[in-house]
Amino acid sequence: MEEAPRPTIRGMFVRSHIKSLESVRGTAGLNELQKRFGRPVNYSSGDHVPIADEVKILEHIAEMVSSRPLSREEREEEAGKLHFRNFTQTPLWNLLRPIIGVNQKFVLMQSARIAHYVFHNVEFISQDLGGNNVKITLFNNDYPLAHFKGFFKEWLLYAGLRGTVEATAHTRGRYEYAISWL
Numbered sequence: 001m002e003e004a005p006r007p008t009i010r011g012m013f014v015r016s017h018i019k020s021l022e023s024v025r026g027t028a029g030l031n032e033l034q035k036r037f038g039r040p041v042n043y044s045s046g047d048h049v050p051i052a053d054e055v056k057i058l059e060h061i062a063e064m065v066s067s068r069p070l071s072r073e074e075r076e077e078e079a080g081k082l083h084f085r086n087f088t089q090t091p092l093w094n095l096l097r098p099i100i101g102v103n104q105k106f107v108l109m110q111s112a113r114i115a116h117y118v119f120h121n122v123e124f125i126s127q128d129l130g131g132n133n134v135k136i137t138l139f140n141n142d143y144p145l146a147h148f149k150g151f152f153k154e155w156l157l158y159a160g161l162r163g164t165v166e167a168t169a170h171t172r173g174r175y176e177y178a179i180s181w182l
Contacts, residue, residue, distance in 0.1 A: 004140045005140070007050070007119065007120070007121045007122045007140050007141050007142055007173075008051060008121060009049050009051055010046065010048065010120070011044050011046060011049050012046075013054075013086070014043050014057065015043055015045065016086040016087065017058055017086045019089070020089065021065070024065060025065075033060055052142040055144065058079035058082055058083055059079045062082055063075060065082075076144040076146035076147050076150070077146040077147070077150035079147055080143075080147040080149060080150025080154070081153065083150075083151050085158075092117055104132075104161065105128075109126045110126070111124040111125075111126045122138065122139070123140060124138055124139075129178070129180075132163070132180060132181045133178065134179050135179070136148075136179065137176045137177075139173065140173050141173055141175070145167050146167065148177055149165050152177055156181055159181075163179065163180050164178075164179075165179050
């Protein structure tokens, strides 16, 4: 059986995480991140950064900015929330922002198109479950299950919607997220 190609994320999105940490913790925070990560975190916007590296960076940042120790699942979910908040500071988000408040479902249904600009070798499929319910399935990703649960929870919060996100792992790298809101 052939191995799936390595999933990556564009460097500009990883840079948004690093800039966010720098705005809160300054140079000392960046130095601490590099020490925890074990190597420099100087990425160019066009770099294809392994998702596994982005996950480590985000989880280190989540721990660094938390006011208390986090369990593994809390760290994974908090990293996903940070991922979303940092995404809102990117040029791609500026293109999406006008649509978010108008038609939440439309944007979620376009996850594959959006992901095309963010990821390489990761597949997103959206399914309309009727009403304010969407299922998004990710294939070939290196995120822990709780990561995108946190990402989508933060998305709902940002949009001012009350809702839930149910996460299901089918196989490693294939996760489903059922997103519902009022």
